[in-house]
Amino acid sequence: MEFNNNIPIYLQIIDNIKQDIVVGKLKAGQKMPSVRELAGILKVNPNTIQRVYQELDREKITFTKRGMGTYVTEEEKTISSLKEEISKKIILDFVEGMNKLGFSNKELISTLKEYL
Amino acid sequence: MEFNNNIPIYLQIIDNIKQDIVVGKLKAGQKMPSVRELAGILKVNPNTIQRVYQELDREKITFTKRGMGTYVTEEEKTISSLKEEISKKIILDFVEGMNKLGFSNKELISTLKEYL
DNA sequence: TTTGGTGTATTATGTATATAGTACACTAAT
DNA sequence: ATTAGTGTACTATATACATAATACACCAAA
Incomplete structure (x- = not known):
């Protein structure tokens, strides 16, 4: 994944995940990669992914079970x-x-x- | 003019000026507002406009005569x-x-x- | 030559992004 | 109970953006 320098990375990652969900690459209820795992894949800091998941949670696009992981909404x-x-x-x-x-x-x- | 918080203001101003030039609101060779004047109009810092004009100059969209002002390209x-x-x-x-x-x-x- | 309007340069401050590293809290499985 | 894998919180550092304030360099006109 390539990032546009003029837009915050966390926003670009959010948009990308939304796209994957909308197209069905990520299915309803499916487990997302862990904070550390996705950070490794995208070569960004775990804190950045934490922010991504927090925002997605806030928008009800995902939900998080503490200690378990983050999941795509089932709605x-x-x-x-x-x-x-x-x-x-x-x-x-x-x-x-x-x-x-x-x-x-x-x-x-x-x-x-x-x-x- | 309203600004999108997620994109640097100076880039938004650049895009806006380019649009005005392309549509003919700003004509070839025409004098642009001074750094301080445009800063006043858009309610941003003069330094921000300075950056805008520097970038437009770099792209040959405008040219600057020191002490005189900044002008839309004649090309x-x-x-x-x-x-x-x-x-x-x-x-x-x-x-x-x-x-x-x-x-x-x-x-x-x-x-x-x-x-x- | 002086004045006023240009662009330009510099230093300082505050905020948002992103990274780095560490520690803690929770859960499931062993 | 311990362990490994989760999310979460915190402090520190670096960079980009934007503002603020000041000073300087250049040019045209009075």
Whole structure:
């Protein structure tokens, strides 16, 4: 995993985990890697992963059993609304960004099609 | 202007100025506000604006005459390639983001049309 | 030549991020 | 009870960002 220097690493890791959950790479109820293990995998400090899990817990995306580990939420509803939330943000960023650049909605679609 | 807390202010200001240039709100050769003036307008520290202008100068988007001020580049070519660069990035972020979320290219377009 | 408006440089302070290292609390399995 | 693997808490250090305040260098116009 590569990190963008201009965005805090812990936020990038959070987004990445959310993506994995939404796409089903991480399934509902599944155990996440331990703080130390994920820190090792991503080559970041355990404190950074601790912050990641705390934030995910706060958002009810994961839950933690002390001494046991951190798990993906079992609420499918949470996951589906997470997917909708993320995709909406991506679409909004795109439309707003292109509009600000002077592209009309028509031009925006044709430019997109042209790119694909 | 509102700032996103997770991204350095100076980068957000840079992006904003680039946008204004690309859309023609700031025209080729036009004088930019002075460091102190823009700092006042945006309610940020002059040092932050100094950094903004230094970076824009480095990218040849602007040029600075010491003691005189900072001006938008006179090279229309620089501006048009800037527009292309920015729009490409927006499109790429969109397509990549949606793909990572599990949307195929077809779904991606239909979801976008649905949104508009 | 002086003045006022430019950009530029420097030092200091506070906050957020990230790392490093250590210790503690809890749980399951031995 | 002990052990190993969890999450959690704490202190310290380094860096980037942003602010604050001050001073300096340059240029055009009065």
